[in-house]
Amino acid sequence: MNIGEASAASGLPAKTIRYYEEIGLLRPARDGNGYRSFAPRDVHRLAFLARARALGFSIEECRTLLALYEDDSRASADVKRLAERHLERIDRRIAELQALRATLAGLVAGCAGDRRPDCPILKDLAEAGQDVGPS
Amino acid sequence: MNIGEASAASGLPAKTIRYYEEIGLLRPARDGNGYRSFAPRDVHRLAFLARARALGFSIEECRTLLALYEDDSRASADVKRLAERHLERIDRRIAELQALRATLAGLVAGCAGDRRPDCPILKDLAEAGQDVGPS
């Protein structure tokens, strides 16, 4: 199975697959012509990575998850801990974005949006003394 | 006013201020010794930028906002349009994160988190056929 097929099967762009190899997330064999040759196991790894990335895990977390996945003597507690920390990050990020959203929505609501120059949005940007919370 | 004072006054790291100058967001004068010399107007610009960045506007959007701010004949509609587009981006991002959060929370809840290897989180990563929505 060459990279094009592996790409179609995993949903990852060929460029991304080459990048993942470069950073050591997988090591596909090579054919005589130098083409990468993906075994089912490699494609499975790629699909695993695609899914973990889609859930927002970082590359390094994906590396750890993959190692845990392939370690039959893993403890599910290790996986859970990783996922919980990620969940907390997501929650913090959502809270930050909701705070931004609230501030911004208030400013937008107050802006006439016409041809005159008066604009509470610019006024706020220019004059606000405090920030909108941790970023 | 040198860069250290401008940094303290605006809340932006000196490194960031130098970077903003490099990409043309401001052009502080120079003293005879080569040190940057920040006029009140420059510090004001920096504070404006800090606030706009904290609200999540991109550097290019900040450049536009700054130009609008300093253009007395601006139309508030232009500012509002920019802010509304940003608001939509934030909303999309929040929705994405909430979808992730829901999926991940479900997986975490199902994981025993003990010393045994069985783990629904890894199982999902390995087997899920569909993704979690647009990213």
Next chain:
DNA sequence: CTTGACCTTCCAGCAACTGGAAGCGGCATA
């Protein structure tokens, strides 16, 4: 005169790819 806190420039690196150039491999067609 030295110390230490500033300041300067420039180069490298972060995350996680993405785009593009230059050049093979392999198959079909003229």
Next chain:
DNA sequence: TATGCCGCTTCCAGTTGCTGGAAGGTCAAG
């Protein structure tokens, strides 16, 4: 056999918005 085209290869550069660090100049205090 020549030609075309697609897919594969590597390598380099760029993205966003900084951040760290090296090497060195400046300035006020002791």
